[in-house]
Amino acid sequence: MQINELYQGDALCLVQEIADESVDLIVCDGPYGVTQYEWDKIPDIQEYNLNLIRLFSRVLKPGGALYLFGKDDCIDFIDYRPYLTLNRKIVWYQPSRLAQGRMNYTNNYDLICYFTKGKAKTFNLDDIRVPQLVELEHRLRCERVPSVVNGQYGKTKFNENGKNPGDVWGDIKQLTYKSKELISRDLLNTIQKPEKLIERIVKASSNEGDLVLDPFAGVGTTFVVCQRLKRNFIGFEINPEYVELAKERMRRIVQEQEYRLFS
Numbered sequence: 336m337q338i339n340e341l342y343q344g345d346a347l348c349l350v351q352e353i354a355d356e357s358v359d360l361i362v363c364d365g366p367y368g369v370t371q372y373e374w375d376k377i378p379d380i381q382e383y384n385l386n387l388i389r390l391f392s393r394v395l396k397p398g399g400a401l402y403l404f405g406k407d408d409c410i411d412f413i414d415y416r417p418y419l420t421l422n423r424k425i426v427w428y429q430p431s432r433l434a435q436g437r438m439n440y441t442n443n444y445d446l447i448c449y450f451t452k453g454k455a456k457t458f459n460l461d462d463i464r465v466p467q468l469v470e471l472e473h474r475l476r477c478e479r480v481p482s483v484v485n486g487q488y489g490k491t492k493f494n495e496n497g498k499n500p501g502d503v504w505g506d507i508k509q510l511t512y513k514s515k516e517l518i519s520r521d522l523l524n525t526i527q528k529p530e531k532l533i534e535r536i537v538k539a540s541s542n543e544g545d546l547v548l549d550p551f552a553g554v555g556t557t558f559v560v561c562q563r564l565k566r567n568f569i570g571f572e573i574n575p576e577y578v579e580l581a582k583e584r585m586r587r588i589v590q591e592q593e594y595r596l597f598s
């Protein structure tokens with residue numbers, strides 16, 4: 336398979352053409368099993384995800400990472416442990432989501448399951464730090480106070496470059512009708528993800544020149560991010576219309592970069 340190419344077809348078949356242990360990072364933003372799209376009508380999303388994990392873990396390098404997107408129950412009651420290690424369940428919190436529930440608490444987050452094949456080989460914390468909270472700036476001032484320096488809080492150092500983003504990501508907003516990066520209004524909410532969200536994942540779990548696989552590429556967000564961050568990319572997408580939109584977007588970003596390089 337060619338690098339920096341998007342292939343139209345079923346990811347579960349196309350993955351068979353990828354060599355064992357050849358991919359550094361997999362961004363798996365596929366079916367959630369909750370919408371009325373034909374491709375999202377999955378009778379048992381947990382079994383589907385277990386099969387994904389089984390098939391895609393084969394192509395991951397040892398220490399490589401796989402991020403699986405889904406709803407809060409997307410990996411409940413399945414045993415992924417023979418294939419991958421679950422390091423963290425990340426909550427992508429969207430407070431703006433309409434709270435329509437009447438008989439239950441409305442779900443207002445997506446889950447992003449951060450797996451690795453054994454121990455993570457890459458975690459670039461310094462590339463994904465976020466601003467400290469005000470309280471911690473206060474802590475910085477307090478750190479000059481001898482009782483704090485030498486006391487039980489002494490180990491919590493203030494880092495000028497920001498803090499670990501943690502496992503609740505409320506700082507990255509869903510795209511809206513007004514977002515400049517939105518390719519088409521039809522793609523809001525269920526399809527197109529914000530570049531910032533994918534960027535955090537790609538920065539954290541890959542390095543320049545690494546190979547990133549997106550088996551559910553949609554309209555090519557991961558490609559755009561990889562191109563900017565100098566990662567290599569392979570993508571699969573089943574819907575020919577999305578493939579067209581993604582390829583157009585991919586051409587645009589490559590052209591923009593060439594323009595910047597030569598001007």
Ligand SMILES: C[S@@+](CC[C@H](N)C(=O)[O-])C[C@H]1O[C@@H](n2cnc3c(N)ncnc32)[C@H](O)[C@@H]1O
Binds near residue numbers: 344527528554555572
């Ligand atoms: C949530 S969207 C991904 C969007 C993408 N992250 C983006 O920002 O554009 C899921 C995508 O998976 C595609 N898809 C669903 N089942 C697939 C399969 N078996 N093989 C390949 N693509 C599939 C859908 O057509 C849809 O575009």
